[in-house]
Each structure stands twice: as C-alpha cells, then as structure tokens.
Amino acid sequence: MSQSPIGKKITPENTDKYRQGWKALNRLLHEDRSFSGFERNCAYLNIKGNRFSDISSASGFDFLDDSRAVAYIDWDFDGDLDLWMTGRTAPRVRYLRNNSDKKNNWLAIKLIGNGTTTNRDAIGAKVNIYLNNQNIPLIRRLNAGDSFLSQSSQWLHFGLGETEKINKIIIDWPGDDSEEHSNVKINQFYIATQEAGGLKDWKTKPSKNELPPSKPSNIIADSTARIVLSSRLSTPPIYVNSDGIEEELDREVLKGPLLLNLWTSWCAPCVAELTEWSKSESVIRNKGLRILALNVEENGQSGLKKIKRKTNFPFDMKLGTSKTVRNLDFFQRSQLDRWLPMPVPSSFLIDKFGRVAVIYKGPVAIEQLMKDVELLETEPRVWRDFSVPFNGKWIGSHPSADPLKVNSQFVDHNEINEGLKYLERHVSMVEKIPNEDPIELADIYLVVGVMLKEKQELNKAIEIFKKARKKNPDDFRVHFELGNVLLIKNEFEESLVSLNTAKKINPIDEQLKRMLGEAHYKLANSLFLENNISRAISSYKNALSSNPNQLSAANKLAIILATTKNKNYQKPKEALAVASRLCQITKNQNPDYLDTLSIAYAANNNYNSAKEASLKAIELWEKSKNEKRVNAALNRIKGFESRISEKQKK
Numbered sequence: 076m077s078q079s080p081i082g083k084k085i086t087p088e089n090t091d092k093y094r095q096g097w098k099a100l101n102r103l104l105h106e107d108r109s110f111s112g113f114e115r116n117c118a119y120l121n122i123k124g125n126r127f128s129d130i131s132s133a134s135g136f137d138f139l140d141d142s143r144a145v146a147y148i149d150w151d152f153d154g155d156l157d158l159w160m161t162g163r164t165a166p167r168v169r170y171l172r173n174n175s176d177k178k179n180n181w182l183a184i185k186l187i188g189n190g191t192t193t194n195r196d197a198i199g200a201k202v203n204i205y206l207n208n209q210n211i212p213l214i215r216r217l218n219a220g221d222s223f224l225s226q227s228s229q230w231l232h233f234g235l236g237e238t239e240k241i242n243k244i245i246i247d248w249p250g251d252d253s254e255e256h257s258n259v260k261i262n263q264f265y266i267a268t269q270e271a272g273g274l275k276d277w278k279t280k281p282s283k284n285e286l287p288p289s290k291p292s293n294i295i296a297d298s299t300a301r302i303v304l305s306s307r308l309s310t311p312p313i314y315v316n317s318d319g320i321e322e323e324l325d326r327e328v329l330k331g332p333l334l335l336n337l338w339t340s341w342c343a344p345c346v347a348e349l350t351e352w353s354k355s356e357s358v359i360r361n362k363g364l365r366i367l368a369l370n371v372e373e374n375g376q377s378g379l380k381k382i383k384r385k386t387n388f389p390f391d392m393k394l395g396t397s398k399t400v401r402n403l404d405f406f407q408r409s410q411l412d413r414w415l416p417m418p419v420p421s422s423f424l425i426d427k428f429g430r431v432a433v434i435y436k437g438p439v440a441i442e443q444l445m446k447d448v449e450l451l452e453t454e455p456r457v458w459r460d461f462s463v464p465f466n467g468k469w470i471g472s473h474p475s476a477d478p479l480k481v482n483s484q485f486v487d488h489n490e491i492n493e494g495l496k497y498l499e500r501h502v503s504m505v506e507k508i509p510n511e512d513p514i515e516l517a518d519i520y521l522v523v524g525v526m527l528k529e530k531q532e533l534n535k536a537i538e539i540f541k542k543a544r545k546k547n548p549d550d551f552r553v554h555f556e557l558g559n560v561l562l563i564k565n566e567f568e569e570s571l572v573s574l575n576t577a578k579k580i581n582p583i584d585e586q587l588k589r590m591l592g593e594a595h596y597k598l599a600n601s602l603f604l605e606n607n608i609s610r611a612i613s614s615y616k617n618a619l620s621s622n623p624n625q626l627s628a629a630n631k632l633a634i635i636l637a638t639t640k641n642k643n644y645q646k647p648k649e650a651l652a653v654a655s656r657l658c659q660i661t662k663n664q665n666p667d668y669l670d671t672l673s674i675a676y677a678a679n680n681n682y683n684s685a686k687e688a689s690l691k692a693i694e695l696w697e698k699s700k701n702e703k704r705v706n707a708a709l710n711r712i713k714g715f716e717s718r719i720s721e722k723q724k725k
Contacts, residue, residue: 098487102414102487104163105408105412105413105414106413106414106415115131115137115138115139116131116136116137116138116140116142116160117129117131117136117137118130118131118134118136118137119131135171136171138162138169140160140162140163140166140169141162141163142160142161142162142163143161143162143163143223143224144160144161144222144223144224144225145158145159145160145161145222145225146158146159146160146222146225146226146227146228147227147228147232148227148228148230149183149228149230149232150170150172151172152264152279153173154178154181154183154262155173155175155181156173156232157170157171157172157173158170158171158173159171159225161224161225179234179235179236179237180234180235180236180237180238180239180261180262181232181233181234181235181261181262182204182232182233182235182241182259182261182262182263182265183230183231183232183233183263183264183265184202184230184231184233184244184264184265184266184267184274185229185230185231185264185265185266185267185277186200186202186217186229186231186246186267186269187266187267187268187269188200188248188249188269189268189269189270192248192249192250192252192269193248193249193250193252193269194249196217196219196229197217197248197249197269198217198218198219198249199216199217199218199249200216200217200246200247200248200249201214201215201216201217201246201247202214202215202216202217202231202233202244202245202246202247202267203244203245203246203247204233204241204243204244205241205242205243205244205245206235206238206240206241206242207238207240207242209242212245213233213235215231215232215233217229217231230264235261238261239261240261241259241260241261242257243255243256243257243259244256244257244259244274246267248269252269254267254269256273256274259274263276264276264277264278264279265277299435299436299437299438299439299440300434300435300436300437301433301434301435301436301439301443302407302410302411302433302434302435302436303432303433303447303458303461303462304410304431304432304433304434304462304476305458305459305462305463305473305474306455306473306474306475306476306477307426307428307430307431307432307476308406308410308430308431308476308477308478308481308501309429309430309431309478309497309500309501309504309505310329310335310406310423310425310429310430310431310500311402311403311405311406311481311493311497311500312324312398312402312493312496312497312500313329313335313369313395313399313402313403314395314396314398314399314402315369315393315394315395315396315399316376316393316394316395316396317393317394321396321398326429326500326503326504328367329425329429330425330427330428330429331364331365331424331425331426331427331429331451332362332363332364332365332424332425332426332427332448332451333364333365333366333367333424333425334364334365334366334367334422334423334424334425334444335367335369335403335422335423335425336348336349336366336367336368336369336420336421336422336423337369337371337395337399337400337403337417337419337420337421337422338368338369338370338371338382338419338420339370339371339372339375339378339419340370340372340375340378340379340381340382341372341378342419342420344420344437344438345419345420345438346382346385346386347438348420348438348439349368349382349386349388350385350386351440351441352366352388352390352441353386353387353388353389355441356389356390358441358445359390359441359444359445362445362448362449363448364444364445364448365390365391366390366391367390367391367392367393368388368390368391368392368393369392369393369394369395369399370382370392370393370394370395371395371396371397371399371400371419373397375394376394379392379393379394398493400417401490402493402497403417403421403423404416404417405481405484405485405488405490406423406431406481406484407421407434407436408484409480409481409483409484410434410480417436418436418437420435420437420438421434421435421436421437422434422435422439423435424444424447424448424451426451427451428504428507428508429504430476430504432447432451432458433447455473456473459473459474475512475515476515478497478498478501478519479498479518479519479522481494481497481501482494482495482497482498482522485497491526491529491530492530494526495523495526495527495530498519498522498523498526499523501519502516502519502520502523505519513546513547514546514547516546517542517543517546517547517550517553518543518547520539520540520542520543520546520553521540521543521550521552521553521556523539524536524539524540524543524556524557524560525556527539528556528559528560528563533560533563533564536560537557537560537561537564540553540556540557540560541557543557544557549580550580551577551580551581551584554573554574554576554577554580555573555574555577555584555586555587555590557573558570558571558572558573558574558577558590558594559590561573562574562590562593562594562597565597565601567594567597567598567601568598570594571591571594571595571598574587574590574591574594575591578591588621588622589622589624589625591618591621591622592618592619592621592622592624592625592628593618593622593625594618595614595615595617595618595621595625595628596614596615596618596625596627596628596631598614599611599612599613599614599615599617599618599628599631600631602614603631603635608635608639608641608644609644611635612632612635612636612644615628615629615631615632615635616632619632626657626660626661626668629653629656629657630654630657630667630668630671632650632653633650633651633653633654633657633671633674633675634650634671634674635650636649636650636653636675637650637651637654637671637674637675637677637678638674638678645678647675647678647679648679650674650675650678651672651675651676651678651679653675654668654671654672654674654675655672655675657671657672658672658688663691664695665695666691666692666693666695666696666699666701666704667692669688669689669691669692669695670688670689670692670704670708672688673685673686673687673688673689673692673708673711673715676688677714677715677718680718682715682716682718682719682722683715683719685715686712686715686716686719689708689711689712689715690712692704692708693705693708693709696708
C-alpha cells in the first residue's frame, strides 16, 4: 500500500493513493486473505548461533491462519516452552504444546521486586546465568511486552542443553542493585525476591484441567448459512430484465413478507428448493408470504421458462440482472465481517417495511422459513435475542441499523449513484416507521446531502441538510455543510446564518473560519456592486475577522477606504495600514497589492511613495507580460508625477 501522506507535502494525488491503499488492505482482511495471500506461518531454528534453519513444517507452525500474536509460556510446567497464538481468521486462538521427546536441562526464575527501588513485577531486571565456569553468561531481561498484541509469561526460562552445573546466577535489579546466588540446581523453578537473601524453590501442583489435543476430523458444514440481522436495513435497488430492458422494481413490490430468491437453472439445489416451495404453496400463502424468484444467469430466458415449467412454480419468477447480484452482494458483505462470495441459491427475507430481516446462503428448508416469517412481527428486543446463536445478558443497547455500511460498499467500488439511491431509499422507508432515532436519521441525511453536493444536485442537498438540521440541531457538521452548499449557490445571507450557527458549536474549526471568511467576502462583493458601501465595508471586515488570511478581502477593503467618494467612509490612513500589511505578508511580490498600496499612498497625498509602489508593481507585471496592467499603472504614475510637480511649484 502507499505510504502515509503525513510528514510530506499533502496533495490530492498522494492522499487518494493512501486511501486506495487502505481500501485494498481492508478488502484483503475482510475476504479472509492475508497480506501476502494466505501466507503460512514460519518458524526458524538457531543453529549454534551461526545460522537459522527453516523448521516451519516440522514444528507444526505452518498453519494457514492469518496470525497476529504469539506468546510463550511453560503452560504445563514441564520444563519446556509452549505457545499461545492468536489469529485474525479462525481459529482465533491456538495452544501449541511442546511435546518434544528430547529432554534437555533447563531453569526458570520468577522475579519479585521490593516495591520501592524496584517495581513489584521487576520489569527491567536482568538475570545472568554462568555455566561451568564460562565467562559469557546466558542473559534474560524481563520486559513489559515482547510481541505484537501479546505478553509472554513473567517466568524467565533458560534452556541449558546438556549442561548439568550452574556456577552462579547474578540478578541485576533496576536501580543498580545486584544479587549473586550459587549452589543452584538445574531443572528447577525458583522465586527470586529482591533483598530476600536467596532463591526459593517453587513447585506446582498437577493441574486437573488439561487441554486435550485437537483431533483431526472430517467436518461437514451445514448446507445453509442463515444470518438473522439484529437490526434490519432497507433492501437495495433490485433490477429485472423485462423484454431486454433493465428496469428497477418499484419499492412497493419489495415490501413483505417477501422472500427474494436468486437462482440459476444449472444449480441443482436451486431447482430442488423451487420444487419444494411449489409443493408447499398453500402453506406459504397461508403465512402471507410472497416469493420473488430471480434467475440471475446470463441469457437466462430459456432457463427461466424451462425451470418454471419443470417445477410448476406458482409464485413470481423474473430475470434478475447483474446489477441485482452486485447490489445484493454488497448488501450481504456490509452486514458480515467476512466478505465471502454470495452463492446460489441465496435468499433474502424482507419484512412489511421493505427491510431485509434474514439472509440465507444456500437452500432454506420450508419449516425454517415459516418459523422466520412468524417472528417477523416480534418486538425489536425479542428479535435481537433471536438473532444471536448464544444466550447471555445484554449490557449495551440494541445495535442500530447502519445503512452507511451498505453505502460504503457501493462507494468503495465506485458505484456512487447506486449508493446514493440506496441511502435515499432507506431514508424514505425509515421516515414512515414510528419511533425512529432522530440522531441516527440525521447522520444518514448528512451523508446523503454530501453525496448530492458532490453530484451538484444542490437544491436536493439543501433540502436534505435542512431535514438533518431539524433532526439534530446541535450537529456542527450539518450547519457547516448546509452553509457550504448555500455558499456555492451564492445565497450568502442564508449561508452565513448556517455558518455562524456552526461557529457557536465549534468556534475553533479552521476550515469553518476559512469558509466564513469566503462567505463574508463574497457577500461584500455583492453589496459593493449594489453600491451598498456601508454594508460592503462591514462585510469585508467580517471576512478578515473570520479569516485574517483572506487577503482578497483586505485588498478590496483598502481600495474602498482609499477611493470612495462618500466622505463618511473615506479613511485613507486605515486604507494605507491595510495595504501595507498586505504587501508585508506577500513580501512585495504581489503586483495587485502593490498597486493598491500606491492608491493608498496617493489617498494620503504621499505621491512619491505611491510612484515607488507602482514601479514595483510594473516590474512584476512586465515579468508576467501583463501589458494591460502595466499601461494602467504607467498612466497612474503620470498623475502622481503631476501632483509631485504641483507640490514642488508651491
């Protein structure tokens, strides 16, 4: 993936690359793929300190798991180290017991600090073990963490090989305190307490709770994956092929109880399922359930006719399009942490509001389907309990439906229009459901409004932002975005109302300050054209107050204060101060501001300085070959020279 743009010049290009990289990484993770494509775990053996040998296969480490962390510990206290591993993919936790037949010697020490000069856990302490009069010790340091997302045992384990004698042990405690111990036996567990005067033997009691090894077995998966959504979401747009023309199904058609089924003529389980439903027509209709079966194979007209005739299918049967498959696939991916492909058959149970309640990946038995239909009308709390495969006490509140997850799938795959259509569909549906969460709905309105703004559908964006404002009047983002769209539409007065409301909520937002400055500036320009000098001056000053870096506003203000014929608003000294600051900020490199400075000097009867500023402006305009501005400045200089000459005559 691309590098983070942080720390280097941030541009739209490298920011987009960064976002694309994160999208790609996110897809890998959700699709049960590792960063390098199902890379097996590795293990290497240190050969006498000279080289490493790959023992991944022999050690049993080479699982296909996308592993994340490893921690070592003598779990069974038999003198060798075992491992615990965590993985992103199942199984999430593995226990690897060391059952090596080779019995080498060992020693294990647990350190306890005095709690004053050393922390109780003795983090930072170092143990040195000298073997058979060797000068170079075996060293272990006790750390607070030693691996990604993991913490190994605080027992310091030393592998001694065939060594049978320990000469001495030196413990270096944090704070320059050292202890030396001799007459230490091998193959022992010791507790070393700081300032206790020696090592204490430690023995463990045999554990009654042993972890049995996993047994290889042939696991036969269920024929159907049944996913009950704890919070229901609107069905995405569904398209059918009608006489060669792709048409979107009306929302009313997708209101249930309805089972939306995807099938193909070459899929044996699909045909068997359709046959079973045909035989159970009376049972299905008595439950008030409708079925819409969509053949989603390419050029499936002949297959549709064949299967409809073969199964004598009594419910609706149509040709689904590739867009239908794509939309439903995005939907199911958004609801699951693992983005696995959608098989055929797949079915979606839809309630009376047009919301998906249950997803079936694979054929669904008629008995299960009827039970699920009965439960559609249960209260949200009951449905929530029904949606999980385990019992327990709920601590948090009922999770709310998040259509933005569905939208993100569309956006990530550059299907912006379809994502927007989905959100608009969901909003329309939720607005008709009593007791909807106003804050949640406001968030959805906000995203819809932003997407409409990007499509330049500004009037619709304004309408939806105002809905969001009504639902959540304290949301800074709503007022900010509404003010932004109104500004784009040149509705400056109304824009400032929204932006100033946003300022009350968050007065320090830098982006808001810039936008306020722009809104005041554009309003001032409009007022100036209307010859409303008083309000124009006030608006230019407001622009600078909101954003001191709004240099264009400062330039216009200086010109008006210097040149207006209305003596009530003539302020030459203030004009000169503003123009001088402009040139100071731009280091006399902006010819337009130098030109304004010359005008301000002239308003203060300082024609020599006015001429000097004009000459600097001309020099810069000549470099950019702006002949029009050069000629205008030359004419102005003639006027300055005339005034200088008149002064000299006097």
